[in-house]
Amino acid sequence: MNGELPPSQQSYVDTHCHLDLYPDPRKVMAETEAQRVVTIAVTNAPSVFRQTAILVKGCRYIRPAVGLHPELVVSRAAELPLMWPLLEETRYVGEVGLDYSETSQASRTQQLSVFTRILERCASYGNKVITVHSRGAEADVISAIDGDYPGRIILHWYSGPVRELQKAVQAGVYFSVNPAMSRSERGRRLVARMPRDQVLTESDGPFVLVGSRAAYPSDVPQVVVELARIWDVDPDQAKVMVRSNFQRLLQAASPA
Ligand code: MN
Numbered sequence: 001m002n003g004e005l006p007p008s009q010q011s012y013v014d015t016h017c018h019l020d021l022y023p024d025p026r027k028v029m030a031e032t033e034a035q036r037v038v039t040i041a042v043t044n045a046p047s048v049f050r051q052t053a054i055l056v057k058g059c060r061y062i063r064p065a066v067g068l069h070p071e072l073v074v075s076r077a078a079e080l081p082l083m084w085p086l087l088e089e090t091r092y093v094g095e096v097g098l099d100y101s102e103t104s105q106a107s108r109t110q111q112l113s114v115f116t117r118i119l120e121r122c123a124s125y126g127n128k129v130i131t132v133h134s135r136g137a138e139a140d141v142i143s144a145i146d147g148d149y150p151g152r153i154i155l156h157w158y159s160g161p162v163r164e165l166q167k168a169v170q171a172g173v174y175f176s177v178n179p180a181m182s183r184s185e186r187g188r189r190l191v192a193r194m195p196r197d198q199v200l201t202e203s204d205g206p207f208v209l210v211g212s213r214a215a216y217p218s219d220v221p222q223v224v225v226e227l228a229r230i231w232d233v234d235p236d237q238a239k240v241m242v243r244s245n246f247q248r249l250l251q252a253a254s255p256a
Helices: 025-034 046-056 070-086 105-123 138-145 162-170 179-183 185-193 217-231 235-252
Strands: 012-017 037-041 062-066 092-097 129-133 152-156 174-177 199-201
Touching (some): 012 174, 012 199, 012 217, 012 235, 025 046, 025 217, 037 217, 046 062, 046 070, 070 105, 092 105, 092 152, 138 162, 152 235, 162 185, 174 185, 174 217, 179 185, 179 217, 199 217, 199 235, 217 235
Parallel strands (some): 012 037, 037 062, 129 152, 152 174, 174 199
């Protein structure tokens, strides 16, 4: 499978990057490959997956993911059937999930229906790696996953209540931490409550900003430095921990 490299050939991990939304994706790709950041290139709608898949073909470190962003569900729900054949082409799924921040009940109901169907489809494979958005909808996301989900769930940019975080920990999900989280006081408090063996890193570029510019996969090393501070370990130790968490995630997922 594309990009499942032995640890000795990996450097850092970015499990959530919108490669296709940078003004110059090729430049980002070149830097990411040069710095050996294993990167999940998420997409926001099935109709744009193929473009990213073609773009990153031949990359050693970048893997394309097929997704349907919760904030696009209302306008793009008709694309859902396009996702099913694309699940044959990649192990990686995202961005998917729920967003209840500013949406009507009708939208929430539709999002939950779409997300549930995606999870069911993915479950039949048993080894999908799914990067999930949960803003304002943490309780529903976590109950949709429950404890025995046959696949690997990564909660991206978790920003919900501690109570739901604890349920997510129990459900065995992973958490991907980005530069915005590691900078904010609240984000750092949440990170401190995540078991170290369930923590991964992400850029969520170009949405997350570092200063006034978009974040890149190459900003992940700084997130690792922040994790090391929170964990009170050396940055090199934090780097190895995150990398081995990702390796474990890839290996532990069993085929259906
Ligand atoms: Mn995102």
